[in-house]
Amino acid sequence: MAITNLNEFLTDYFSAKDCDIISNQDGVLQVQLNEQMDRELMNRPFYWHYIKKIGRTGDPMQLTLITNPKKRDTQGEWIHFGSPRLQQIMNHLKEKEKFTKLFQSMDVTEKTPLHPWLVVNFKISYQGQHKKDEIISIGLHLVNGMMKLDMMNLLSKFSLQTTISDYCFTLSPIIKIKSGYLRLEAVLSNYIEEQEHTWAEKSAERLQEEIQTLKHFYQDNTDNEQMKKEQDELMKRYQPKITMNIINGGIVYLQQQAL
Known part of the structure; x- marks a missing residue:
């Protein structure tokens, strides 16, 4: 990206x-x-x-x-x-x-249908002792439900434009955009769950070690405001967390045989 x-x-x-x-x-x-x-x-x-x-x-x-x-x-x-x-x-x-509508550029002389694809680029952030971001581009055919990964790379071989070419017309989606997005989100949620998460376990262990060290430093004064502040900072730094955000997306209309 x-x-x-x-x-x-x-x-x-x-x-x-x-x-x-x-x-x-x-x-x-x-x-x-x-x-x-x-x-x-x-x-x-x-x-x-x-x-x-x-x-x-x-x-x-x-x-x-x-x-x-x-x-x-x-x-x-x-x-x-x-x-x-x-x-x-x-x-x-x-x-x-953040969201757009694009059409495959076509040079045709007869009526040609263009099929709607919902394309969304997601950023998955793994946060803990170490941080890592993963960009996933995924597309959903809004008529037959087909899904494609690495969608932006697939689209790079086409000429896309903001206006529809002469003699072309768009097919109406059968799958509504909201429903389609939920399908994409479910696929990514399953993908995240299937990942190996020892990084999260190690980060949680490190968090507990740091908290114990902090409590030992303050000893009996565990109600100290400074200690609470430092503990909150440790939680922000080491508490394992996974977030998924939309970078951008849109509807792309392609010829049936395009993908």
Whole structure:
């Protein structure tokens, strides 16, 4: 799920938002924003309020984003991991783009049905003496109930878009989204239960050892507020816990023979 090519990520991001890519050469990306993305990224609420008040269409700004370190002195905005602009884009994705609807791009001349898949990317976090995160991407066919693991990797071989191609139409789901999600959640719960959990036992043992050491240090003063505070910190650090959270997801419409 990590971004491996920042220029490619930004190009895909703005293209998906229907912004025109003016140029993209050697790590210098020039983008013509549309009104929606100007409103989202450029922090000009008074401008847009005024433009709408006088009945004009407005003039969205252009962005020049530089990801090539050798070009950072070029006129434009140097963007890198940790830069404010990238954080702004990532926060925008987290807040407003957690769920999406995409269609397989098709070049057909006759009516072609597209089948609905519920796709969810989960993060399973194992917390205790040691911490580990596991990303699982899973898809559910909302007509026949078929499930596929490693769904994002499977989808990477298709061209996906936010609008449906000519001559294509979507099949209505038989399985409702809520019911489908519960199926995915049940599969992951079973997966977690089947894992080997000696790590949790060792973490619980370490917790008890640390608590006993703490009590010995305070001896008879076990009502000490500081001791209680330190014990709470030990619980947070060593108490074994497994959590499952949604990273993102959506409905993806694919041709029947796609997967």
